[in-house]
Amino acid sequence: MSKLTAGLFAILLVAPVFAAEPRTLRCGRFLDVVSGQMRERVDVIVTGGNITAVQPAGNAKPDVDLSSLYCLPGLIDAHVHLTGDPEHAGYKSLGQSVPSQTLTGAKNARKTLLAGFTTVRNLGALAYSDVALRDAVNAGDIDGPRLFVSGPALGITGGHCDDNRLAPEFHFVAAGVADGPWAARAKVREVVKYGADLIKICASGGVLSKGDSASGVQYTVEEMKAIVEEAHRLGRKVAAHAHGAESIKEAITAGVDSVEHCSLIDAEGIRLAKEHGTFLVFDIYNDTFILEQGLKIGLLPESIEKEKLIGKLQRENFRKAWLGGVRMAFGSDGGVYPHGDNWKQFPYMVEYGMTPMDSLRAATLHAAELLGQKERLGRIATGFAADIIAVASDPLKDVNAISTVQFVMKDGKVYRNDRAAK
Numbered sequence: 001m002s003k004l005t006a007g008l009f010a011i012l013l014v015a016p017v018f019a020a021e022p023r024t025l026r027c028g029r030f031l032d033v034v035s036g037q038m039r040e041r042v043d044v045i046v047t048g049g050n051i052t053a054v055q056p057a058g059n060a061k062p063d064v065d066l067s068s069l070y071c072l073p074g075l076i077d078a079h080v081h082l083t084g085d086p087e088h089a090g091y092k093s094l095g096q097s098v099p100s101q102t103l104t105g106a107k108n109a110r111k112t113l114l115a116g117f118t119t120v121r122n123l124g125a126l127a128y129s130d131v132a133l134r135d136a137v138n139a140g141d142i143d144g145p146r147l148f149v150s151g152p153a154l155g156i157t158g159g160h161c162d163d164n165r166l167a168p169e170f171h172f173v174a175a176g177v178a179d180g181p182w183a184a185r186a187k188v189r190e191v192v193k194y195g196a197d198l199i200k201i202c203a204s205g206g207v208l209s210k211g212d213s214a215s216g217v218q219y220t221v222e223e224m225k226a227i228v229e230e231a232h233r234l235g236r237k238v239a240a241h242a243h244g245a246e247s248i249k250e251a252i253t254a255g256v257d258s259v260e261h262c263s264l265i266d267a268e269g270i271r272l273a274k275e276h277g278t279f280l281v282f283d284i285y286n287d288t289f290i291l292e293q294g295l296k297i298g299l300l301p302e303s304i305e306k307e308k309l310i311g312k313l314q315r316e317n318f319r320k321a322w323l324g325g326v327r328m329a330f331g332s333d334g335g336v337y338p339h340g341d342n343w344k345q346f347p348y349m350v351e352y353g354m355t356p357m358d359s360l361r362a363a364t365l366h367a368a369e370l371l372g373q374k375e376r377l378g379r380i381a382t383g384f385a386a387d388i389i390a391v392a393s394d395p396l397k398d399v400n401a402i403s404t405v406q407f408v409m410k411d412g413k414v415y416r417n418d419r420a421a422k
Helices: 003-014 090-095 100-116 126-138 181-195 221-233 245-254 267-276 286-297 301-323 342-351 356-364 363-369 399-404
Strands: 023-032 037-049 050-056 063-071 077-080 117-122 146-149 199-202 238-243 256-261 279-280 388-391 407-410 413-417
Touching: 037 063, 063 407, 077 279, 077 342, 077 363, 100 117, 100 126, 100 256, 100 407, 100 413, 117 126, 117 363, 117 407, 126 146, 181 199, 181 221, 199 221, 221 238, 221 245, 238 245, 245 256, 245 267, 267 301, 279 363, 286 301, 342 356, 356 363, 356 399, 388 399, 399 407
Parallel strands: 023 063, 077 117, 117 146, 199 238, 238 256, 256 279
Antiparallel strands: 023 037, 037 050, 063 388, 388 407, 407 413
């Protein structure tokens, strides 16, 4: 090595690494989701992908002027299916390949992000298409929310997480099928091996599956306990699809971290959820979409009939669970309805018992806690990820304001700024 080369190499070793320059976002109004207060004129200082200060607005011109808007933390939807679309419902989904579903996911990831949802939990996808989607977002290859993904959902042979639409001669078995405790443990290890951030299981039947009852019991307590133990050993949380009252109680007893749908939960199930600290995730908007659009988009008639039986009960049970003091996170089942319409669940949460602030906390603080990210996501505060959205009117007065998202920042990068375009 020459003296010149050695000298340059030494300079490189000691040269400082300069962080991204701080930028100032000026919020006309700023929602503090912890206190529940709307503060006037606040500057948020963003350095790289992080929030480094939150302070009263200064006199200097901000880098991003949101002074006419209401700033909120980026929203979190804890139950979506980005690789699915409602127009691929029923038998039509059998014609979709894995590459097609992955590309569908890329389209829907962008729509979801631009709607103000900067983080989502994807619960169930064909052949690890959601893992590929997450990795593409993380690499910056496509625009999308921060993803926590499950890969294939685990379930019993012939259950909601299998597929009963093909004739027997096809011998089709879904990738997540595992019967018995040890087979279920092995399946947990498999999906973790191939990139799953969490585990989804089917404790009960479902609405959109063929040949089962939404209230029917599927995985046994013994199987679910084995799954939960194995998942927790590997540092993964478990989300349980469960509509029926018995399946909900059994899943909670088995130790799952969240129960999805929760349609027929009873008083004992509410008590158990509160006792165990289990999160409940009710998807109470999509009943409207299914009953209004289901036959047009090709849902099976039996699915429409199942939805008629449980949809209104689910909403009333949402009210009972909320009044019962359980922990709730926002989860909409995006993909049953068109992606980007996730916000439409907020007014239903308010109609059935929450205040607008309660519903927004479910989609920020509480969803972040469910994801194990309460020290990183769900707040606009120093040290948190720079996930910030802004809307045109006060969501505490009318939660439908979330339909008017005009600014979206994720990890310090601006993906939408309608004001700048004018």
